[in-house]
Amino acid sequence: MARSTTTRSKVIFTVIGWTIGFLIFFPILWTFLTSFKTEGTAIATPPQFLFFDWTLENYHEVQSRSNYFKHFSNSVVISVGSTLIGLALAIPAAWAMAFSPTKRTKDILMWMLSTKMMPSVGVLVPLYLIFRDWGLLDTRIGLVGVLTLINLPIIVWMLYTYFKEIPGEILEAARMDGASLMKEIVYVLTPMAVPGIASTMLLNIILAWNEAFWTLNLTTSNAAPLTQFIASYSSPEGLFWAKLSAASTMAIAPILIMGWFSQKQLVRGLTFGAVK
Amino acid sequence: MATLQTRATARIMMSPAVILLFLWMIVPLVMTLYFSFLRYNLLMPGTEEFIGFLNYQYFLTDPAFFTALGNTLVLVGGTLLITVIGGILLALVLDQPFFGQGIVRLLVIAPFFVMPTVSALVWKNMLMHPVNGLFAWIARLFGFQPIDWFAQLPMFSIILIVAWQWLPFATLILLTALQSLDGEQKEAAEMDGAGAISRFIYLVLPHLSRAITVVILIQTIFLLSVFAEILVTTNGGPGIQTTNIPYLIYMQALLQFDVGGASAGGIVAVVLANIVAFFLIRLIGKNLER
Amino acid sequence: MGSITLEKVSKSFGTTSVIPEIDLEINDGEFVVFVGPSGCGKSTLLRMIAGLEDLSGGRIIIDGKDMSSEAPAKRGLSMVFQSYALYPHMTVYGNIAFPLKMDGQEKSAIDKKVKDAAHILNLTNYLDRRPGQLSGGQRQRVAIGRAIVRQPKAFLFDEPLSNLDAALRGNMRLEISDLHHQLKTTMIYVTHDQVEAMTMADKIVVLNAGRIEQVGSPMELYRSPKNVFVAGFIGSPRMNLIEGAEAAKHNVTTLGVRPEHIRISTTEGAWKGKVGVTEHLGSDTFIHTQVDGIGQVTVRTDGDFDTKHGQPIFLTPDPARLHRFGADGQVI
Structure with a gap:
């Protein structure tokens, strides 16, 4: 596979690549297109691809009938909130593990990872009961708490792998230059770690946004984020394809765009640094 | 770095995260364990009593458990098969230089960012619907009888949806691994007279083996607890044909309110997941040492 | 200060x-x-x-x-x-x-x-x-x-x-x-x-x-x-550290002599050996020789000194600049 590729093979791979890309992306594209159709055109046979009367009506309807933005804001609060709290807990922990490692650091990291491997159903029952008894069912605060803890291991791990790449000598240089611990973190570590912190944040917002076990089991309406809202389309409203599409498009668009921006970091985050 | 002062600070900075995670792990798990030994149904308050391993006995001898265990394995295995093979092929294509490579890459990874409830509903209604779905239209276009996906092939349908969601993950990781393959190595193999296929078998595949293991293990962790896709498409049916272990436990707990039975099931699920986790953690741990 | x-x-x-x-x-x-x-x-x-x-x-x-x-x-x-x-x-x-x-x-x-x-x-x-x-x-x-x-x-x-x-x-x-x-x-x-x-x-x-x-x-x-x-650490090329019979002749465990303190000749000298690899640096020439009964000895000589691989050679260490070390490795 020496890079002396001929134009012919380049053209062939262009065709293959774009065909595969199109097929994989098609369900999303189809949802997007359908969201601009009337319910009638949405189920028409043969299907209408581009030449139909485009309408924005579905987007209005979704909001006016079911208060879409309530669920949207729940999703934002829950995903951003849990990520920020997670970062606040994880930055100091990752700092300590990366720059002041002890013999037990590795064990702690592995143990944190193992908590992530515990299947949610294993603790569904007690958590449900605790939530019920403490009045946390269907509250944003309850979900923020759960999602923070669920994603905390990933946040710590990602930050740890980023911090690890900052040479310890630079922090020592700062110490020699007379910086206190606070100044060392503010002037040297943070500016150097910003890209890592930002991509950690992005990935965790995505994961929290799409989390669909606890959000489905611990909310019903008030604190319901978009996962639960979309699930309510499973019946019988699922027949309203155009509206389902409009709601879906709005639910996935922001996160899809964020995901595209964070694609490089995704690999590292999801494999706990095992693949870079 | 390692002065006493910094080490003391480090311990303090680590403790909140460690303590919270510890509580998060241990408290519910101990409660689950405790409940699993009780007769405890939310519909019959006040009848709680210690019944030993009876819940486990019921759960593990229930024919539904074996069906669910089988379904879980089929779901995990089927999805892994599609995503790993598909992921390798896709990664090989995306690794070639062609026009618009970056855009195609974005298109391919997109499904990963779609929330599970959305992808399940879109596939179920708009693509797989036996009358109005796009697949039905395509089938008729070629003169075939449309398939009623969720009635005829319920498990395969769910595998298809889940595989669509996870294919990008496998592709992305395998592609990253592929790109880290040393170009000089490939050139050396070419100089040694290795053709494209033997280069793939003797050079590329061994290089990918670690990434493939990572993909398999991580996906297994997530696929063992597929839930939303089943909830919004089949509700575990028809019958219990698509009920996996998490869904079975969910039904027992939140639909039948059998806390004791569901807890026993939960512990079983934890044990199953730990078998996989054991290997994954060892793999990542080894990586950490390098 | x-x-x-x-x-x-x-x-x-x-x-x-x-x-x-x-x-x-x-x-x-x-x-x-x-x-x-x-x-x-x-x-x-x-x-x-x-x-x-x-x-x-x-x-x-x-x-x-x-x-x-x-x-x-x-x-x-x-x-x-x-x-x-x-x-x-x-x-x-x-x-x-x-x-x-x-x-x-x-x-x-x-x-x-x-x-x-x-x-x-x-x-x-x-x-x-x-x-x-x-x-x-x-x-x-x-x-x-x-x-x-x-x-x-x-x-x-x-x-x-x-x-x-x-x-x-x-x-x-x-x-x-x-x-x-x-x-x-x-x-x-x-x-x-x-x-x-x-x-x-x-x-x-x-x-x-x-x-x-x-x-x-x-x-x-x-x-x-x-x-x-x-x-052995200070000086380049390294000091020749000779043990065995030759060292025993001087009543020491290890005998040290720097490459620049050995006189080299094609006709006569204290030690007889064969030329191995020669490194020409221009200003100096380092000659790695194999001396009978002693082993490898490196000599530093002026840049114009010309030798062939395998050629017989004679070496004479400068007696005033020998370093003598005892069994404990310390200088005597």
């Missing part, structure tokens, strides 16, 4: 002792080089002086004050790291100004000091650049600039030239020596390269396995190494 005294300084990680116990006196204005093979504890020792590592025992006294448990910043020392450790998100100006900013000095004072340092180090045209845009040598100078603006009591250098190529390393050696003459500040310099030690130091400290083998000026170490280790 900048005198540093180490009193019974020791370091151990867990149960493994890295540095048993070291006493050392470094005078104000001295250029001291710690040299030794990798893993000999020289960097650890430097980091302990800097305050980046705890002492397991003993005291570090700087200008008469016990600084053993003082924070690095309070010791008044500057350090130049092996990787330069420049702040990648700051400009050259920002890097050099950083220690002054941490010290809370006024903007105008900082500006003047940074510009002075940049002038001394030929960095004036690069002040707006980031470290990533500089060459290795320039980065090295920025690191030095950051060290000198604080006007420290002493500079600590941790293998500062090991990331540079050979030609640049030669230049930087001169520049650092020059700087020492200009500033007359105490410098402690760690390296594994005996050439750096010989060319720059006022005083060389040879370390091996955490112990000081010998302390002295470069020529002292060259002329009268105290033991086999120092004899």
